[in-house]
Amino acid sequence: MAAGATYEPIATNTLGSATASITFSSIPSTYTDLILICNGTNTAGGSTELLLRYNSDTGTNYSTVFMFGNGTTTSSQISGINTSVAAGQTDITKPTPVICHINNYSNSTTYKTSLVRASDSAGKVWASISLWRSTSAISTINIRPYSGNLSSGFTATIYGIAAA
């Protein structure tokens, strides 16, 4: 079994001012998996979903099953958002770390899944799975909140993992 170095940062963005979205484009297809890590708040005035869109596809080609606990109850739902991946919820004051695993993002034979773990420090622990019904390799990821803007200081980093 040969081993080689892997797990590399591809790009990062820290917002200097409130911005509608962050886009990573021209993502190379040379890795096996992508990991997107975001952390920050929104300007919407409360909790709102963090959304991911792949390859600028604005069609109703996304679906998400999520579960969360809020300290009192647990819930699992099918997201009503079908034009983006629903990747946890962001808050206006407390940063929400989001880790999104996009396994086998560059193959051209399967639909793409996004595994998300998010922790809204205002009140939720979240896990979700999303489907993008496209066999295209993912080369662009757009990150935005459902409402409002991403706040100044919001960070997003994308890593690539290359398998042997």
Next chain:
Amino acid sequence: MPILGIIASSITGGLSTTAYESISTVTVGSGGTSAVTFSSIPSTYTHLQVRGIARSTGSSSMKLRINSDTGSNYSYHQLYGNGSTVSSNGYASFTTMYIANLPVAADGANLFDGFVIDILDYANTSKYKTFRSLNGFDANGSGYIALESDAWLNTSAVTTLEFTTSVGIAQYSSFALYGIKG
């Protein structure tokens, strides 16, 4: 600094790209396969991680057997959501782990489960081994998301991982094994 996907939010800088190494990868070919096996896993890492996508040719539960141990030495607990309810269950004295729930043909074409499995301290010979998994699949209107914890009640170092289903693992399923240095 060890880099572990599920807890990678702790990354703050100074990333070492040599702490996380690819050991082996299996992509299932035409016709599927009965098992995906990683053997002769070196004991030179601190942790292992298995990442990938998988689909079954007819049975939804993906099993994992360690070091070919067929004894009743496995247990697991699961917290999962199916789009309407959150549930938890657990089982003991099983002869394999149940590590993920895979989509099958009835769930739709081109659907694959995504999974990230962490195997901490896998080479230690004084501890039972605990595995944890984040996995799930979405079938556009149904699906599931799960957090799982599995135990292998054995203190041996993990050297072999065998993934199976009752029927088979479908074409294009892909399993990548990584080692994480301490």
